[in-house]
Amino acid sequence: MLSVKSVVNSSAGFRFKPIVIVGGGLSGLTLGIALRNRGVPVKIFEAGRYPRHRVCGEFICGRGQETLRRIGLPLMENGAREACSAAVFAEGMPVVGMKIKTPALCISRFVLDDLLAREFLRLGGELHEQNRFQDDAGGAEGIVHASGRRLHPVVQGWRWVGLKVHARGVEMRADLEVHVTSAGYIGLCRLGNEVNICGLFRSETTLPGLAHRWKEMLGGDPGSTLEKSLASAEFDDDSFCSVAGLSVGPSRIKRGGRCELGDALTMIPPVTGNGMSMAFESAELAALPVFLYSRGDMAWNAAVERVAADCERRFRTRLMCAGLLHKMMFNSRWAASLRWMLPRFPGLPELLFRWTR
Numbered sequence: 561m562l563s564v565k566s567v568v569n570s571s572a573g574f575r576f577k578p579i580v581i582v583g584g585g586l587s588g589l590t591l592g593i594a595l596r597n598r599g600v601p602v603k604i605f606e607a608g609r610y611p612r613h614r615v616c617g618e619f620i621c622g623r624g625q626e627t628l629r630r631i632g633l634p635l636m637e638n639g640a641r642e643a644c645s646a647a648v649f650a651e652g653m654p655v656v657g658m659k660i661k662t663p664a665l666c667i668s669r670f671v672l673d674d675l676l677a678r679e680f681l682r683l684g685g686e687l688h689e690q691n692r693f694q695d696d697a698g699g700a701e702g703i704v705h706a707s708g709r710r711l712h713p714v715v716q717g718w719r720w721v722g723l724k725v726h727a728r729g730v731e732m733r734a735d736l737e738v739h740v741t742s743a744g745y746i747g748l749c750r751l752g753n754e755v756n757i758c759g760l761f762r763s764e765t766t767l768p769g770l771a772h773r774w775k776e777m778l779g780g781d782p783g784s785t786l787e788k789s790l791a792s793a794e795f796d797d798d799s800f801c802s803v804a805g806l807s808v809g810p811s812r813i814k815r816g817g818r819c820e821l822g823d824a825l826t827m828i829p830p831v832t833g834n835g836m837s838m839a840f841e842s843a844e845l846a847a848l849p850v851f852l853y854s855r856g857d858m859a860w861n862a863a864v865e866r867v868a869a870d871c872e873r874r875f876r877t878r879l880m881c882a883g884l885l886h887k888m889m890f891n892s893r894w895a896a897s898l899r900w901m902l903p904r905f906p907g908l909p910e911l912l913f914r915w916t917r
Contacts, residue, residue: 576600576854581704582693584608586836587822588706589676590843591850593631596683598847600854603686605693607707611674615722615803617833618672618756619643619736619749621664622917624837627844628665631679638675639752640667643735648909649785650740653899657734658909664736664833666749668726668756670799701860704850706821706843718762720806722830723774726799730755731789738831739786740889745831746778746786754796760806760830762890770802819864821846825871828879829886832916838875845870881915 579595581588584606592602620628621643628635642663648656681687693703730748732755737748744761759778761767770777775795780786806827822839849866852858858866888894902908 577702577856578603579702579704579850579854580605580693581706583705583707583822583824584610584677584687584689585614585673585706585822586676586839587843588704589673589680590627590631590840591704591706591821591846592680592685593676593683594844594847595851595854596680596685597631598851600851601686602680603688604680605688605691607690607692609689610677611670613724613726613799613801614669614673615724615758615801616669616756616836617747617749617758617830618668618751618836619664619666619833620836620840621660621662622834622837622841624840625662625665627840630844633675633679635665635667635672635675638667639671640665641750641752642666643750645734646736646738646909646913647734648738648740648902650899651781651784654903655733655785656902656909658913660736660913661910666735666751666756668751668754702853704819704821704846705824707824717764719764719766719804721761721763721767721770722759722803722806723761723770723778724756724758724799724801725774725778726751726754726756726796727790727793728754728796729792729794730757731792736833739780739784741781741784741786743777745889746780747830747833748786748789755793757790758830774800774802817864819846819850819860819867821867825868826875826879828875828916829882831886831889832878832882834878834882834916837917841874842867842871845874878916881912885912885916 576599578601581592581602581604584604588604592604595602643666644660644663646658646660677687732748735750739746744759746759749756757778761777779790821842825842828834828838846867849858849863853860853863888898
């Protein structure tokens, strides 16, 4: 089997074809860093700017942590902290807690995206902030699409909205918490002196006035554990952000056509907390095929096919399990069964956690 190290070591003197990455999020920047480490000229076009807040659970749990270790990003030195415990809270159900065998890494996207962007620039990459890529010709050679999720305003009659804010003074029983509410679920994640509060909500109609209602929506149902946990919270209003048009069910990984990564490739239901990991993993899976194309050793359509095939093999089982878990949470009969099972079968939370990794 051809190793990345042997390929890179035999590349001296090659004239690489340039690579364009559309989207400077987690997967785009990670791929850019991996390619720059191998001498490939890379341009990244990012519609936003750094640093920025993003709607995100802000913890990395799964194989993506190995990817970050391999590229040598100093997360712990920049405020990341480990999460070793998780808990689920839902009305009418005892608290379900579990230990995380391999601790998750919690870090703000405000910090993480900026770290990745600066590392890419340090390695000689070309980063175009606040610049949308214009020459988008579908499956054009040398263009990798990492520009984020596909818009779905309505999915099976529901509109899905994500909200996120940081706060201080939040009481937590575990490092990671999921609070099931009447309209969706809200995740809490410790970030040093702050807590990331990120919620996913569904509605049959549009949700006007989010700029004024977000504290109410992220505050949990009246009388809930979450409402009590946030009673003395001090919200960082500048960290608030929202996103709409979400498709929360896993989409099939397409074969052929464009080279896609991260949420552009597929989106795992957010309740799993595996989206950040999948972004890093997909970037690492793409690095060698794209590198071989750049060096002239692989045709572009073959590289695109290999990226899609490798991602499909890596993610197929977790996407299927995550989709089933999401459906169970939002189908009233299945949700009742899930709430009955979780406290009675102590190994079930850990099993579900492992299946979605």
